[in-house]
Every structure is written in structure tokens, then in C-alpha cells.
Amino acid sequence: MKNPAKELQGLSSTSKSMKFEQPLTERMRTFLRIELLHRQARFHSEATTELSARAAISNLLEILAILNRGDIRTDVMKELDRQSEILISFSCQPGVDPTRVQVFVNELRALQEGLADCGPKLIGPLQECDFLNNIKHRSLIPGGTCMFDLPDYAYWLRLPYEERSKELLGWLMIIRPICDAVEQVLWLIRETNEPTKQSAVHGMHQHNIERKTSPNLVRVLLPMEGGIYPQISAGKHRFTIHFVRWQGTNKRPIPVEEEISFLLALC
Numbered sequence: 001m002k003n004p005a006k007e008l009q010g011l012s013s014t015s016k017s018m019k020f021e022q023p024l025t026e027r028m029r030t031f032l033r034i035e036l037l038h039r040q041a042r043f044h045s046e047a048t049t050e051l052s053a054r055a056a057i058s059n060l061l062e063i064l065a066i067l068n069r070g071d072i073r074t075d076v077m078k079e080l081d082r083q084s085e086i087l088i089s090f091s092c093q094p095g096v097d098p099t100r101v102q103v104f105v106n107e108l109r110a111l112q113e114g115l116a117d118c119g120p121k122l123i124g125p126l127q128e129c130d131f132l133n134n135i136k137h138r139s140l141i142p143g144g145t146c147m148f149d150l151p152d153y154a155y156w157l158r159l160p161y162e163e164r165s166k167e168l169l170g171w172l173m174i175i176r177p178i179c180d181a182v183e184q185v186l187w188l189i190r191e192t193n194e195p196t197k198q199s200a201v202h203g204m205h206q207h208n209i210e211r212k213t214s215p216n217l218v219r220v221l222l223p224m225e226g227g228i229y230p231q232i233s234a235g236k237h238r239f240t241i242h243f244v245r246w247q248g249t250n251k252r253p254i255p256v257e258e259e260i261s262f263l264l265a266l267c
Helices: 004-008 026-045 050-067 072-092 098-118 130-139 151-157 161-191
Strands: 017-023 196-200 204-208 217-223 228-234 238-245 260-266
Touching: 017 026, 017 228, 026 050, 026 072, 026 161, 050 072, 050 130, 050 151, 050 161, 072 098, 072 161, 098 161, 130 151, 151 161, 161 217, 196 204, 204 260, 217 228, 217 238
Parallel strands: none
Antiparallel strands: 017 217, 196 260, 204 238, 217 260, 228 238
């Protein structure tokens, strides 16, 4: 799916910025974790080494642990519906092609229908897989998936890459509908909210959240250079950003005392 924000609003590129995010809702925290784990799983699944296969399996099991905690599928479907309504609202803006908006909306609805077709027992085949369950149980022990702990896992890891990869990709395909939908939702949330320039006096910025806005995500964008990054703390009604200066891995960061200019997006 193409970028609706750039096509509909012409937002400027922020590819040379560091982006820091703070979720404001539990749903957003869950989505961000699924996004990270799915990206890692895809990356490792494409590598040919045994260690990469191990990493991909670990990411897959972590995603399953998240999906087991609640009805994430329904949450994603609701969010797809909300994003469709937001896109439709673009139709009222000057210079926006409503036909093009409808294309984006149709793509979101296709993702929604795909999740509906999967049904509530989307991950059932993975939950019932004894091979994966044994790895999950042993993974609770540090180093618990060694060869002597799980000889069947050790054998599977030593299968030819083509054979091993086919099975791994099959498992990932089961969770792909929900992971793809989550990634699409997050992309829209980020890209359809243009950041504004803000200042942090003495390195601190506090923002009161208006009830009518109900943002899901705080995004702070900074230049790559400078050695400064934000520490964000958030509650229901406000969030605070403290900028600190990187001192290396052996020292604590130090608070920034000067005024900092940055870009802020409430998504």
C-alpha cells in the first residue's frame, strides 16, 4: 500500500531524523511489540544459518505469547475501521482526490476482511503444535533449548535451509494477516500525523493532552547528530519529555540544560 499521507497531504520527509516513540495506550504498546517482533522474525527467516532460525523461532513464540493474552484480532479490526474513517475524512479537504482515498480505504477493508475470514482461532494450529510448544516450555530456562535438551529441535535446525525455511515460513504465514494489519495501522497512525516544531526549555517539555484528541502515540523527531535523545514519561492527561545527552555505555546520560528544538507528533 502506498503512503496516503504523502499522496494526500504532501508531508515532508523525516528520513534523516531519529524517531522516538512513546505509546499512550495499552493497545498501542501491544501493536508496537508485535511490529518489532514480526520484523525481526522476517529478517531472521530469510537468513540461512541455524542461529538465525533459532532467532526467528524465538520471535515467533514471543508473538504467540502476546496474541494469547487477549483478543488482539478484534482490536486490530477496530483500529482498521477507525483508520478507514480517518482516511475518508480526507475527502473533504481541498485538492484531495476522493477516488484515490477510496482506494486506500478499500485496501484497509481488505485487511479487515482477511482477519474476519481467519476467525478467532487464527493461531490455533500454532498453539497445537507440539514441536513449538516443547521449544516454548524449554525457552523459559536460560539456555534451555540446547541440543541435549531438545534433540528434535537440534535435528530440525540442521535440515537443509530450503526444507527448514519452508516450514518456518508456513508458521509465519499463519500470523501474517494480523501482523501485516498491525504494521499497516501503525504506518498510517505515524504517517498521517504531521509533526510540528516545538521547544524544550532547559531540556524539558510538558504537554497536556486534550480529551477530544485522545492520541495513541507520541513521536519525537531529532536530528541524527547532536548526541541528544528524549526520555518520555506519559500518563492519561499529560506527558513530559526530558532531553538527555548520551555519555556512552559506561556512564549515565546527563540532563540537557539548554533549549532544544525538536519535532513532535501526536498520533
